[in-house]
Amino acid sequence: MKRIKSSIQILLAAATLLVAGQAFASEGVDLPYRFKPDPDNQASVQRGARNFMNYCSACHSMRNLRYNRLGQDLGIPDDMLKADLMFTSDKISDHIISAMPGDEADAWFGKAPPDLTVESRYRGPDWIYNYLLTFYVDPKRPLGTNNIVLPNASMPDVLWELQGLQVLKESAAEGEDKEAEHGEPQFELATKGKLSPEEYKQFVADTTNFMVYAGEPGRAHRLxxxxxxxxxxxxxxxxxxxxxxxxxxxxx
Ligand code: HEC
The missing domain is CATH 1.20.5 (Single alpha-helices involved in coiled-coils or other helix-helix interfaces)
Structure with missing residues (x-):
């Protein structure tokens, strides 16, 4: 009898943990865009690495990842690695460290850009994908932009030249709910970007796939x-x- 009782207790505890975990995962805003990560797509991860080094590494580090590990895993030869991906250091055994000094970053943004090595495990790939798609113009913010999934983000809309500038549609801006009926936010492109909306989504998907890879570089080997x-x-x-x-x- 005692045994049955304690088994039930264990089961209950496990169920509570499961429910609590799910509540934590879905904490905050709903994610308007769907995304299926594909870290096994090497071409996509390679493009993502290039995107990250060009558009993110000025502010964000990936302290737990070394350039040569990246090169080995993604099949990028050392000379290409140096020429195309390494902007903040020239030793391929170096960790990926941003050029931004922490104190100054605090002063500029009010918050230092966090290290992104395990960001994909902390927030989840679909959160990152949505984050990079939902910057919009908001004159009330100091930098002139805001974000749907990270309200009042202190990160500038660094990809605006590629995506263009989007504004919330009138109806959405007035109401509390910023999402259209089918779940996607009601954005309007006020200024066109260099990429079409489809190309931009691909850019963001590649970048996110790279961040998923970085969160667990040993994944392919493990599988x-x-x-x-x-x-x-x-x-x-x-x-x-x-x-x-x-x-x-x-x-x-
Ligand atoms: C000009 C500096 C700068 C650049 C460039 C930059 N970021 Fe950021 N990023 C920040 C700052 C500052 C924050 C902190 C925002 C906050 O918490 O309000 C941030 C936050 C983030 C977060 C959310 C972290 C979290 O979990 O709260 C993600 C994800 C992110 N950045 C991804 C990127 C990606 C991907 C790129 C490249 C496409 C990029 N960032 C380029 C400054 C930058």
Whole structure:
């Protein structure tokens, strides 16, 4: 009886944790855009690395990732790595550290840009994807822009030249709800960007895929080893079964 009671307690505790975890994950605003991360798409992750180094690494570091690890994992030769991706240092064994001094960043933005190595595990890929898609013009903010998923973000809309400048549609700006019926925010492109909306979404998807890779660089290796281990266990089970039959054959 005691045992049953404690099993029920354990089950209840597990259920509570699960519910609490989900509540935490969905904390804050709904995410208007859907995104399915694909860190196994090497071409996309490579493009994302280039995007990150060009548009983000001036402010954000990835302290737990080294350039040469990145090069090895993504199949980028050292000379290309140096020429195309390394702007803040020239030793390929260096960690990815932004050029921005912390104190000054505090003064400029009111908040230092956080390290982004494990951001994809902290916020989740779909949060990042939505964050980069939902900057909009807001004259009430010091930098003139705001963000749907991180309200009053102190990060400038650094990709505006690519995306263009979007404003919330009148109806959405007046009402509390900034989302249209089908879930996507009611934005209007006030100034066109260098990329079309589709191209910009691809740019953001690539950047997010790169950040998912950075959150767990060993993922591809883990999956490959995992498959081999499973295959081994399968073969071993068959062999063990055959051996067992052979050994017990005379006993029965
Ligand atoms: C000019 C400096 C600057 C650049 C360039 C920049 N950021 Fe930021 N970023 C910031 C600051 C400052 C914050 C802190 C915002 C806040 O919390 O209000 C931030 C916050 C973020 C966050 C949210 C962190 C969190 O969980 O709260 C993400 C994600 C992010 N940046 C991604 C990017 C990406 C991707 C790029 C490149 C496309 C980029 N940033 C370029 C300054 C910058």
């Amino acid at each position: 490959a080893v995992g498959k081999k281990v499973l295959l081994f266990l399968l073969v071993f089970t068959v062999l063990a079964y055959l051996m067992k039959r052979e050994w017990w054959k005379d006993v029965h």
